Each structure stands twice: as C-alpha cells, then as structure tokens.
Amino acid sequence: MEIQSFNPPVRTLMGPGPSDVHPRVLAAMSRPTIGHLDPAFVAMMDELKVLLQEVFRTGNPLTLPVSGPGSVGMETCFVNLVEPGDKVIVCRNGVFGGRMKENVERCGGQAVMVEDAWGEPVDPEKLEAALKANPDARLVAFVQAETSTGVESDARALAELAHRHDCLVIVDAVTALGGSPVLVDEWGLDAVYAGTQKCLSCTPGLAPVTFGERAVEAIRLRRTPVQSWFMDLNLVMGYWGGGKRAYHHTAPVNALYALHEALLMVREEGVANAWARHRHNHEALRAGLEAMGIGMLVRPEARLPQLNAVLVPDGVDEAAVRARLLERFNLELGAGLGELAGKVWRIGLMGYASRPENVYTCLTALESVLG
Numbered sequence: 427m428e429i430q431s432f433n434p435p436v437r438t439l440m441g442p443g444p445s446d447v448h449p450r451v452l453a454a455m456s457r458p459t460i461g462h463l464d465p466a467f468v469a470m471m472d473e474l475k476v477l478l479q480e481v482f483r484t485g486n487p488l489t490l491p492v493s494g495p496g497s498v499g500m501e502t503c504f505v506n507l508v509e510p511g512d513k514v515i516v517c518r519n520g521v522f523g524g525r526m527k528e529n530v531e532r533c534g535g536q537a538v539m540v541e542d543a544w545g546e547p548v549d550p551e552k553l554e555a556a557l558k559a560n561p562d563a564r565l566v567a568f569v570q571a572e573t574s575t576g577v578e579s580d581a582r583a584l585a586e587l588a589h590r591h592d593c594l595v596i597v598d599a600v601t602a603l604g605g606s607p608v609l610v611d612e613w614g615l616d617a618v619y620a621g622t623q624k625c626l627s628c629t630p631g632l633a634p635v636t637f638g639e640r641a642v643e644a645i646r647l648r649r650t651p652v653q654s655w656f657m658d659l660n661l662v663m664g665y666w667g668g669g670k671r672a673y674h675h676t677a678p679v680n681a682l683y684a685l686h687e688a689l690l691m692v693r694e695e696g697v698a699n700a701w702a703r704h705r706h707n708h709e710a711l712r713a714g715l716e717a718m719g720i721g722m723l724v725r726p727e728a729r730l731p732q733l734n735a736v737l738v739p740d741g742v743d744e745a746a747v748r749a750r751l752l753e754r755f756n757l758e759l760g761a762g763l764g765e766l767a768g769k770v771w772r773i774g775l776m777g778y779a780s781r782p783e784n785v786y787t788c789l790t791a792l793e794s795v796l797g
C-alpha cells in the first residue's frame with residue numbers, strides 16, 4: 427500500500443464542533459516545539475493562565491487547560507469532586523447530561539436525576555424539588571450549553587439554588603465558553619470544564635477547567651485518594667500551579683501555543699464582543715432559515731446562538747442533504763443525536779466560523795441542495 431502525506435480537504439465547519447480554526451492559530455501551532463519545562467514555555471504557561479481566567483471571568487488560581495479533550499475536563503471535575511457514596515444531583519436534558527450520570531456512577535457516587543425534555547432547558551423548579559427531597563446531596567451537575575439540542579440553561583439560577591442547599595456545582599461549559607457568557611465568579615460556579623474546539627476556535631484536544639475556593643477545599647478534605655493518577659489535581663498542580671514546575675506528564679506543547687493564540691484573539695476582540703457577534707450571526711441565520719420555511723427546535727429564549735438545532739423539513743432525507751453539502755460546497759453541518767437523529771440538523775456558528783459570510787454560504791448552499 428502506497429501512503430502519502432495527508433492533505434485534508436478545506437471545509438467550512440458549521441457542525442457541532444470542531445469549528446474552523448483561525449489561520450493565526452494554525453500558524454502558532456506550527457512553531458518549533460520546545461521543552462515543556464523550558465523557561466520560555468513556562469512563561470507562556472503563565473500568560474495562558476491569565477488568558478483563561480479572563481475568558482472564564484474568574485480570579486480562580488486553579489485554572490488550567492487539562493491535556494485532553496472536553497471529556498477529560500469532565501472527568502477531571504468528577505473524579506476530583508465525587509467520592510464513593512456521594513449523592514450528586516444530575517440535570518439531564520440531552521446527551522451530555524447523560525455522560526455526567528455515568529461519571530458519577532463510575533466514581534462510586536449515587537446520581538439523582540432531574541430530567542427535562544430534549545429541546546428544553548433545565549427546569550429550576552425541578553432542581554429545587556430534587557434538592558429539597560435530597561438534603562444529603564453534595565453536588566449538582568448540569569450542562570450550560572447542550573450541544574445535542576441547542577439549548578442554554580440558566581447557569582446562574584441553577585448555581586444559586588444549589589448553593590442555597592449547600593451543594594457545589596459542576597458545570598459543562600464546553601460549547602458555552604467564548605460564545606455565551608460564562609461568568610464563573612459572578613455566578614459562583616465551583617467547577618467548570620470547557621473545550622477548545624468550539625467557540626474558542628482552537629484545535630481539539632484541550633480542556634480548560636477552573637475550580638473555585640469551595641471546590642478546592644472539598645478536594646483538600648477528601649476521605650479517599652483520587653482514583654485517577656493522571657487527573658488528580660493535587661499532582662497536576664505540581665506542573666500548572668506556579669512556583670517551581672515539576673514534571674507530571676509531557677504537556678502538548680504545540681497545542682498549548684495554539685490555545686495561547688486563540689485566547690489572545692478573544693482578548694483582542696473582547697469576550698463580550700464575541701458573545702454579541704455570536705448572537706448577531708445566529709439572528710441572521712434564523713431569519714434566513716425562517717424565510718425558507720425552516721423552523722428551529724428550541725423556543726427563542728432558550729436558544730444557543732452558537733448551536734442551532736434546525737428542524738428538517740418533512741420528506742427530506744437529512745443525511746443525503748448533509749452529504750451533498752459536503753460534496754458540493756465543502757460545508758459540514760451536524761446530524762441530530764439520540765432521539766433527535768433524523769429530525770434536526772445542528773448548525774454551528776462557533777468562534778471563527780461565526781461570520782456573516784458563513785451564514786450566507788450556509789443559506790445559499792441549503793437552498794441549492796433542497797431545490
């Protein structure tokens with residue numbers, strides 16, 4: 427078998443992620459690899475931490491990019507905060523809440539589920555009822571931006587309820603960060619994980635996380651050691667915690683250059699301007715789709731601007747449409763997941779992909795393929 431260098435086709439990525447990566451970020455990634463304990467690299471890590479604190483709107487010292495995809499960020503939160511026997515209230519309104527349940531159970535915890543329909547946000551009243559019925563719960567976990575349905579839940583309200591009942595919160599902000607407000611300090615979010623491949627428009631494979639004081643204290647007071655060596659924050663902090671950096675694992679050096687550049691671009695734009703841009707382009711897409719007679723799954727006040735769950739018109743073979751869009755226009759849209767498979771397209775307008783020309787490309791390409 428003859429094998430040559432891999433040259434990927436140039437696509438426009440308007441699915442659920444990864445999103446288009448800005449050329450500046452790709453260029454940063456191709457700079458020479460240096461040692462992960464090199465003083466120049468360590469100085470870059472210090473800046474990276476500041477940039478992450480800015481995008482998370484937090485002063486949390488325990489803020490870092492975990493080496494691994496969003497799922498490793500998720501596991502880092504759960505393995506450090508859940509101990510065997512702990513009761514955790516998990517809010518599920520899509521695929522990613524289901525993963526939180528699995529995490530709790532794999533940590534030996536007991537998951538109490540608060541269920542909402544796919545396409546609806548987490549209902550604070552249901553959470554409150556679960557908190558009242560389970561006064562021994564220690565944690566509440568929810569997904570701020572459900573990528574499987576295009577729904578945003580009210581992270582501020584859910585965190586406030588959890589705190590009133592002496593619970594800490596674990597928040598999935600993988601699709602939220604950079605596209606919608608994630609105000610970690612103002613909302614008092616205790617442990618938050620995100621991803622780089624959505625609204626930060628960086629390459630996939632890193633998971634920004636941040637832990638507040640209460641979460642750090644809970645980790646310090648654990649009765650049992652964290653069962654994961656790689657994700658045990660007590661050990662990771664030897665490398666990321668500042669001061670004298672000690673070897674923990676070999677950091678993904680070039681991927682961290684990319685994240686540094688992507689976050690620098692968010693800083694240059696201003697994160698609040700980035701939120702407004704996502705909202706603006708979402709409204710343009712929605713208006714164009716409506717003009718074509720295509721509706722949205724989610725009611726207006728709960729819609730995520732960065733992830734549009736769009737109803738497939740009756741009688742249309744949704745997979746064939748996506749295949750044609752890719753083939754003719756190099757345009758990637760996402761399919762529905764789970765119970766929404768075949769019923770929706772997921773159109774991402776994330777990070778660098780959230781641009782007026784992409785809205786236009788998507789609308790004209792869809793119109794052409796749907797005939």
Ligand code: PLP
Nearest residue numbers: 495496497522573598600601621
């Ligand atoms: N959580 C949400 C809401 C996501 O959308 C994703 C990925 O799409 C993940 C978690 C997992 O992230 P990753 O695929 O980077 O592991």
